[in-house]
Amino acid sequence: MAARLLPDGRRERYREEWSADLRDAPAAGISSTQLVSGAFGVVLRTPRSAKAFGLTPSALAGRRLRWSVAWIAAATALALGSLFTRPFLAGGPIGGTPAVDLVVVALVGCVGLIWLAAATHGLLAASGPALRWGGTLCVAVVAVPALAVVAVAVMPMMMLGGMFAGVATFVFAWGLPADADPERRRTWPGLPARLGTRVTALVGALVVLGGAALAVAHILVWNPSAKVPGLTVPEIYAQMAARSEPAGDAVIWAVVWGATWVPLGLLFLATAIFGNRGPLRRLDARRVARAALVALIGIGFTQWVAGFSMGMSVADAFAVSGGDSALSGLLLTAAATVAGVIVALRVLPPASVAAAPSATG
Structure with a gap:
């Protein structure tokens, strides 16, 4: 350490x-x-000055800002995981009570605020002590309500973008320009590329296609069965229709959402078969691994968007809660939470500075 x-x-x-x-x-x-x-x-x-790191003040501040974003993203993943698992576990995935969850999320978020303060302090290094410390404190204080506003906006953003998360991940995985230097691609932070491109792509395809299929089955089969035990799925659907809550539109909504992840899974499958050549040249092992993790986050944290209509229809027809009840929902959320923390702390941080500092001041 x-x-x-x-x-x-x-x-x-x-x-x-x-x-x-x-x-x-x-x-x-x-x-x-x-x-x-x-x-x-x-x-x-x-020394923690830019000179000690062999960087310009702005470059060092940018690195610290990325660390800030990484830790705040990790806190966000833990907060979402706690929120979505609360129907299953008292207090969410961290255990205990909701207060314990809140403390852990707050501590992880505070690490991000410390990095933000360090970035601000570095940018103001040439200023007087009053401005430097006053500006740092100001940014740290203002960041708290700003992050609270962003947190409130997370759910509407997920509602609007949840149906397009699969398409967006596909576009970025395939079309995002790659660094021209192969050595830089190998050393950029993220998951190791020990499995090779084709094996990694095959695992990625299984994760994306299997995760999407699991989520759709959860929405349409397992969750309704868990909410209304004692009835088969056809009987549940028949009673929903008889009570003016037909499942047709909800089924279409869930299937369409699941279908949006299929192009990404097929892209990974093509990479597993043909390798990263031609139009697939940007899909090296690291990019595939990172995109698969992002897909796992998207599937686990946006499946409720695809299942919202079905959940409300079942709730209205049988006077039950509208949240998840099947353990498949817990598994999807747990996987998304773990993937979110991995992406936050392994992919978002900056690459290491390879060169040793030229001075000690």
Whole structure:
């Protein structure tokens, strides 16, 4: 952890030194606790200026801003996971009570605010102390209500964009320009490419097509059955029609939503068969893995949009709740939450600065 908290250019050097020190400490009569505390002392004394990182102030602020976005995105994924799993678990995926969920989400979000404050502080490094610290505090304080407003807008945004999430992911995965330098593509943060492009693409196709099919089955079969136990699905649909709540439009809505994910799954399947050549040249293993994770987030967190009509029809026809009741909904939400945290903390952060700093100031 101490090594990870150091500037990128110094990290490997100190990691090697500290590992050797820990290995040789017993023979020298030095406790590992002393070495670890000394390592964190080095971390606290290490300069954090742009010069120490070998970057311009604006470049360093941009890196810190990306870390801020990453941690706030992780908090958002955890908050959505807690919200959607509350019908199944008291207090959501983190356990305990809703207050525990709120505390964990707030702590993760606060890390993002700290990075935001650090970015602001770095940009104002040339200013006087009053302006630098006052501006940093101002940005941190204003960010809290601003994020609250964004949080309130999340649900309407998901409602509007949930039906197009699959198409949007397909367009970005296929059409987003790739860096011309293959070495940069290999070292850019994200998932490792150990499986190779074709195997990764096959796994991605199974995730997207299987996830979409699971979500549609959840909306149309498993969730209605869980809400109205004792009746078969045809009997549920027949009673819905008899009570002026026909399922026809809701079925079409769910199937159309599921179909929007099929092009992305077929794109991955084509990559698995033909490799990333010709029109598929941008789909290397890392891009496929990242796009599959984004798709998993979209499927898990927007399936309620596709199932909203069916849920309301079942609720009105049988006087039950409109939320998820089948365990398939819990699985979809849990997968989306885990994928959201992975994308937030593995894909959104900036790449490491490869060059060691030229100065210590």
